[in-house]
Amino acid sequence: MNRRIRLRIGALGGGGLMALASCADTAARVDVDSPIIEFVEEAPGELVAVDRLPQTVLAGLRLSEIDADSWRGALGVFSGPVPGPDDLTPPMLGTYEVEADRLVFRGRFPFVRGLQHGVRLDLEVLGRLSGRDAGSGIVTHEFTPPETEPGPATRVTAVYPTSGRVPMNLLKLYIHLSAPMRFGEAYANIRLVDENGDVVPDAYLEMPQELWDPERTRLTLFFDPGRIKREVDPNLQLGLPLQAGHSFRVVIDPGWRDARGQPLAEGFEKVLTVVEPDRTMPRAEDWQVEAPGVRSVAPVQLAFNEPMDHALAERMLVVLDANGAPVLGTVQVGGEERSWSFTPERPWQAGRYVIDVHPDIEDLAGNNLAHLFDVARGEDVRVETEDARARIPFVVGS
Numbered sequence: 462m463n464r465r466i467r468l469r470i471g472a473l474g475g476g477g478l479m480a481l482a483s484c485a486d487t488a489a490r491v492d493v494d495s496p497i498i499e500f501v502e503e504a505p506g507e508l509v510a511v512d513r514l515p516q517t518v519l520a521g522l523r524l525s526e527i528d529a530d531s532w533r534g535a536l537g538v539f540s541g542p543v544p545g546p547d548d549l550t551p552p553m554l555g556t557y558e559v560e561a562d563r564l565v566f567r568g569r570f571p572f573v574r575g576l577q578h579g580v581r582l583d584l585e586v587l588g589r590l591s592g593r594d595a596g597s598g599i600v601t602h603e604f605t606p607p608e609t610e611p612g613p614a615t616r617v618t619a620v621y622p623t624s625g626r627v628p629m630n631l632l633k634l635y636i637h638l639s640a641p642m643r644f645g646e647a648y649a650n651i652r653l654v655d656e657n658g659d660v661v662p663d664a665y666l667e668m669p670q671e672l673w674d675p676e677r678t679r680l681t682l683f684f685d686p687g688r689i690k691r692e693v694d695p696n697l698q699l700g701l702p703l704q705a706g707h708s709f710r711v712v713i714d715p716g717w718r719d720a721r722g723q724p725l726a727e728g729f730e731k732v733l734t735v736v737e738p739d740r741t742m743p744r745a746e747d748w749q750v751e752a753p754g755v756r757s758v759a760p761v762q763l764a765f766n767e768p769m770d771h772a773l774a775e776r777m778l779v780v781l782d783a784n785g786a787p788v789l790g791t792v793q794v795g796g797e798e799r800s801w802s803f804t805p806e807r808p809w810q811a812g813r814y815v816i817d818v819h820p821d822i823e824d825l826a827g828n829n830l831a832h833l834f835d836v837a838r839g840e841d842v843r844v845e846t847e848d849a850r851a852r853i854p855f856v857v858g859s
Contacts, residue, residue, distance in 0.1 A: 498580055500572070500604045507572055507606070509538050509580060511564040514587075514595065521591030523559045532557040535586040538566050540644045543579035543601040551669050552581075570677050573643050575608045575722040614726035615640040615719040620711065621771040622825055624797040625732055628739040629705045630689050630835055632827035634682045635772055636713070641677040641720040650717035651682065653702060654710045661709070663688070663695075664702035677720065681772070690835050703735045739826040742833055743767065745818050745851030755811045755858035760793070760802035763816060763853070768798040770823040777822040778803075783813045798825075811858030820849035
């Protein structure tokens with residue numbers, strides 16, 4: 462049986478609305494014309510739905526081309542209580558659809574178990590989007606997805622780059638965890654500490670929406686680009702967060718909570734030994750390829766001449782056959798992100814292949830094949846995107 466948290470809406474004087482929330486395994490009795498907001502757990506996932514909207518409104522929404530910002534203005538779902546009028550907390554990212562007789566929101570990230578969530582429904586905006594009369598007023602509602610059974614404690618499994626030596630203008634870190642994490646708590650639980658044990662202030666770029674992968678097990682953490690780029694105010698006032706010739710520690714607190722509300726099994730630290738900044742573009746022609754044997758499933762291997770961005774290296778290189786068709790297989794990024802390999806699903810056939818390298822692949826400082834991340838005034842080093850695309854040939858068999 463689907464577990465639902467339902468909202469009954471009744472009219473107040475002056476066109477206002479009153480929301481009465483109840484949590485039950487079966488639907489509550491409601492007035493025929495009253496919309497119902499509900500949190501629903503059903504295959505293939507969980508969602509927030511608005512039922513009992515007028516059919517004319519649903520029909521209008523189906524026919525309208527509505528952008529994401531407009532949808533969020535009509536139906537905002539929040540990882541926390543509904544913000545007040547002066548609170549600029551953005552709604553959750555996700556998709557909106559009209560399904561049968563209801564309007565549905567599916568979050569890009571899972572709803573956090575045990576955390577109170579808020580919903581804000583603006584009937585006037587909904588009416589404008591549909592071109593129909595949806596009524597008037599704003600409805601707010603809060604619900605808390607039930608806790609799941611406790612499992613193994615969540616751990617930090619890796620922090621990229623894995624190399625201990627990083628350039629002074631290191632752009633970002635990737636923090637991998639063994640289970641989904643709670644949204645909105647990352648920045649309070651990750652610190653950059655210098656050799657004296659002092660926290661480096663304003664080291665990271667704190668985004669209103671933390672940068673998680675869809676499973677919420679990988680966090681992308683940017684060092685403040687304003688401090689990295691030369692000749693901009695944060696850089697001139699504060700300097701780079703990392704300094705060459707010194708060591709720093711990325712400290713992850715054990716109190717960081719996962720999606721179940723449980724703290725990490727233990728804290729985590731990574732030492733960064735900082736070297737001079739990297740202000741040169743990667744050159745694919747400097748990479749070395751090693752071809753596999755014919756009729757084998759051995760990997761084709763590529764050696765970089767510097768560490769590369771781990772996440773981008775996993776998806777920015779594609780093996781193509783002589784006809785330009787992608788070869789199916791598995792990618793692995795090697796130690797310290799200095800190598801890349803591709804293992805095919807089927808044995809290699811004799812012939813010519815290329816490794817197609819997208820120009821957006823980056824080194825640790827955010828430099829890609831098309832341009833530098835940090836460009837000094839009057840130093841515009843840039844290549845057209847298609848001209849920057851690299852194709853590294855290799856031959857299987859002879």
